[in-house]
Amino acid sequence: xxCARSPVARTLRGxxxxxxxxxxxxxxxxxxxxxxxPDPVALLRxxxxxxxxxxxxxxxxxxxxxxxxxxxxxxxxxxRAPALTRRWFVAPEALxxxxxxxxxxxxxxxxxxxxxxxxxxxxxxDEQLATTSNFDRVLQNYRxxxxxxGTVADRAxxxxxxxxxxxxxxxxxxxxxxxxxxxxxxxxxHASGAVASQTRFEELRYTxxxxxxxxxxxxxxxxxxxxxxxxxxxxxxxxxxxxxAGFSPYRPGDLPQGFMLAxxxxxxxxxxxxxxxxxxDGLRSISxxxxxxxxxxxxxxxxxxxxxxxxxxADYIEDGPxxxxxxxxxxxxxxxxxxxxxxxxxQIARSVVP
Amino acid sequence: MNEHLSTERIIDFVHGxxxxxxxxxxxxxxxxxxxxxxxxxxxxxLSEALRSxxxxxxxxxxxxxxxxxxxxxxxxxxxxxxxxxxxxxPAYAIPVAAALLVGGFFASPLAHRAGPTIDATYYLxxxxxxxxxxxxxxxSSSLVLETSMIANPTSSAFVDASADGLxxxxxxxxxR
Numbered sequence: 001x002x003c004a005r006s007p008v009a010r011t012l013r014g015x016x017x018x019x020x021x022x023x024x025x026x027x028x029x030x031x032x033x034x035x036x037x038p039d040p041v042a043l044l045r046x047x048x049x050x051x052x053x054x055x056x057x058x059x060x061x062x063x064x065x066x067x068x069x070x071x072x073x074x075x076x077x078x079x080r081a082p083a084l085t086r087r088w089f090v091a092p093e094a095l096x097x098x099x100x101x102x103x104x105x106x107x108x109x110x111x112x113x114x115x116x117x118x119x120x121x122x123x124x125x126d127e128q129l130a131t132t133s134n135f136d137r138v139l140q141n142y143r144x145x146x147x148x149x150g151t152v153a154d155r156a157x158x159x160x161x162x163x164x165x166x167x168x169x170x171x172x173x174x175x176x177x178x179x180x181x182x183x184x185x186x187x188x189x190h191a192s193g194a195v196a197s198q199t200r201f202e203e204l205r206y207t208x209x210x211x212x213x214x215x216x217x218x219x220x221x222x223x224x225x226x227x228x229x230x231x232x233x234x235x236x237x238x239x240x241x242x243x244x245a246g247f248s249p250y251r252p253g254d255l256p257q258g259f260m261l262a263x264x265x266x267x268x269x270x271x272x273x274x275x276x277x278x279x280x281d282g283l284r285s286i287s288x289x290x291x292x293x294x295x296x297x298x299x300x301x302x303x304x305x306x307x308x309x310x311x312x313x314a315d316y317i318e319d320g321p322x323x324x325x326x327x328x329x330x331x332x333x334x335x336x337x338x339x340x341x342x343x344x345x346x347q348i349a350r351s352v353v354p
Numbered sequence: 355m356n357e358h359l360s361t362e363r364i365i366d367f368v369h370g371x372x373x374x375x376x377x378x379x380x381x382x383x384x385x386x387x388x389x390x391x392x393x394x395x396x397x398x399x400l401s402e403a404l405r406s407x408x409x410x411x412x413x414x415x416x417x418x419x420x421x422x423x424x425x426x427x428x429x430x431x432x433x434x435x436x437x438x439x440x441x442x443x444p445a446y447a448i449p450v451a452a453a454l455l456v457g458g459f460f461a462s463p464l465a466h467r468a469g470p471t472i473d474a475t476y477y478l479x480x481x482x483x484x485x486x487x488x489x490x491x492x493x494s495s496s497l498v499l500e501t502s503m504i505a506n507p508t509s510s511a512f513v514d515a516s517a518d519g520l521x522x523x524x525x526x527x528x529x530r
Contacts (some may be wrong), residue, residue, distance in 0.1 A: 098493065234484065263484070269472050279485045287481040291472070298471035324477055335472075337481035 008022050016258040040144035045135065046181040047174065054180045058204035059090070060155065064197045066319025067341060071320055080208075084215045087304055101217055108217045109228065117219045120228035137282030141165055141258035142172075150175055152184040153201040162283065165253050166257035169193060180206065188321065190341055191256070196321035234265035234278060245275040247292040250332065254351035255279060256344070259286060270295070286338035286348065295333050297326040309346050316342060329353045359383055359390045364397050 056079055063072045074091040083104045089095035090136035101108045109118040147159040149287035157175040164171050170193075175185035219225055235241055242249055251261070259280035265276045272295040279286040297315065299302075304315035307325075314327035325345045326335045330353050336345055359367070359380055366372050390419045392487045 228522055267480075268477055270470055272470055272472055274472065276480060276484075285485045287484060289472075289479070289480075293470060294471045295472050297474040297477065299474045302474055304474070319478055322478065322481070324474060324481075326474070326477075333472075333475075335477045337477050338484070341435070 005213075035041060040146055041139060043158065043176060043181065044138075044144055044160060044174075047171065047176045047183045048135065050177075050181040050183070051085075054182050054206065055080045055210060056182065056204055056206045057210065059202045059340075060199060061202050061343055062197065062199045065195055066318035066320055066323075074202075078210050078214050078216065086214050101215055103215065103217065106217075107228070109217075110223075114224075115220070116224045116226060117217075118226045118228035119217075121168065132195050134237060134280070134282050137262075137280065138162070139282070141281045142283055147173065149178075153204040154202060155179075155184060155201075157184055161283045164258070167191065175200075179345070188339070192341065196339060226243065228229050234263035236263055236274065238264040238277070242275065246273055247275075247290075247332070249275050249277070249290045250278075250330070250334075250352045252288060252351045253354060254348060255286070256281070256340075258282075259284075284339055286304065286336070286340070288352070289335040289337075291333050292331060293333070294328070294331075297324075297333075297335055307342065307346060308351055313345070316341070316345075325349055358387065361393070361394070361397070364394050365396065365401075368397050368401050374499065 021139060057077065059074065059076050060074065061074050063070050073089065073095070073267075076088040076090055077085065079085045082104070085102045086099060087099065087102075088099040097112045099110050099112075101110070105121055106215040107120045109120070110116075111118070131221070139162065142162040142163055144160050144162050147161045149348070150157045150159055152175045156178045158178055159173060159175050161170050162172040162174075169191055170189055172189065173187045174183050176182070177184050184204065187198045190196050192295065226351070238261055244266045259279045260281070261277060262280040262285075263278040265278075267274050271292045272293045273290055274291045274295075277288045277290075279288070298317065299317065302317050304317045304326075307314050307316055312327045312329055313333045314325050316323060316325040318324075322337060323335045323340055323342055323345050324335060326333070327349065328334070332353075334349070334352060336349050336352075338345055339349075339350075363372070363376075365379060366449050367377065367384075372380060391425070
């Protein structure tokens with residue numbers, strides 16, 4: 001006899017099921033009662049666009065979880081709509097005092113300890129680009145549902161959960177300011193349900209009067225000015241990129257449902273021609289790097305660990321929820337990166353070379 | 355030698371200051387002349403007494419002073435010639451030559467055939483930059499920044515050149 005067949009167990013199981021149903025109905029009624037106006041899709045779209053019209057100052061805490069540890073940062077943030085932002089690191093101590101100013105797509109990183117300012121160009125800062133090119137894919141793979149009301153940084157919020165349509169698991173939860181639609185808190189989840197990262201405002205004040213000097217990109221006296229990362233948007237013409245790689249690349253045959261090859265780029269890194277394939281389901285992305293120069297990854301001081309699959313020794317590191325897995329196979333060197341746990345990434349890696 | 359040895363000559367004999375020929379003559383005279391031998395023994399006793407007294411009163415240099423002297427000696431900069439001579443000693447010359455050979459190998463095309471490397475930080479940064487383009491990602495590139503700053507404070511990944519207009523241009527030159 002199993003426990004599940006005992007009368008007591010049946011009673012408890014029935015009671016639990018009832019409680020779950022009651023909670024679900026209660027949540028639905030609460031959502032219907034308090035949020036009967038906008039639909040969650042419209043609210044999500046509004047939240048993505050909110051920084052273009054809302055100015056604020058505040059303090060944001062971000063915690064990123066790997067499988068067995070967490071890293072946290074605290075930044076003071078000043079944002080003047082539509083596209084001026086300064087982030088000033090409060091923690092960790094190694095970054096204390098450093099700050100980053102973004103002006104549209106330009107990013108200025110001020111390293112106060114080394115007296116150096118690095119200027120980069122990141123198209124991801126272009127809100128419009130992100131909104132138009134990827135939001136529809138999010139809705140293809142995720143179902144947004146209301147998850148009740150709350151309070152973050154003394155502001156009334158509406159919570160929306162994005163449920164993966166294929167697995168039924170929640171992937172993301174955002175708390176959106178009811179008045180301004182700014183995202184005040186966000187939690188991302190692993191497929192296992194574990195929290196992968198959490199970002200939230202600890203303090204927030206909306207204001208339109210932030211002095212221009214806050215966003216000055218003038219380097220302080222004595223600072224070295226350096227060119228930084230200058231990222232162009234990879235092409236969506238994947239076939240053209242693969243053709244330009246100069247070798248026959250492999251593609252993973254087993255990806256989480258909803259992921260598709262979205263973009264690609266060919267880059268020469270340290271003299272090595274490297275193909276970068278970007279898979280995305282709209283919310284998450286997986287990068288597969290390949291080269292035929294036998295160029296292994298140099299982990300430097302990152303202290304990689306080793307795992308094995310299909311007779312291959314693969315090195316990996318975890319950077320918060322992001323895992324990097326590298327190995328060599330069939331004359332190619334591979335690097336797989338994603339906000340996935342190691343077993344998920346290994347499963348994908350197995351399918352790269354059949 | 356029939357003349358008696360003078361006191362100065364006896365003192366010089368005691369202290370071994372005579373030439374070998376004079377020392378031999380003095381030695382022969384002392385063997386035959388009891389007066390001079392008595393004078394020699396008195397002088398020898400006196401010398402030994404003075405030596406013992408001096409040794410008893412000898413003061414050892416304080417340890418701190420000794421240490422300071424040795425410190426000065428160790429810190430004394432050798433001349434260029436002596437430095438060069440030191441480097442040419444086999445104990446240094448052989449390892450240095452071996453290091454130069456190994457370094458030369460890795461700097462040569464032969465070593466490159468063994469396989470170049472790609473900074474792992476490049477993979478994390480490039481992925482983070484692309485991930486930041488999803489609508490609900492960390493807005494702006496704070497995630498890219500933190501990856502660079504925290505994962506590898508001494509990032510040195512380099513992007514050399516663009517490829518056919520499709521690729522990243524410029525250099526990831528020590529993002530941190």
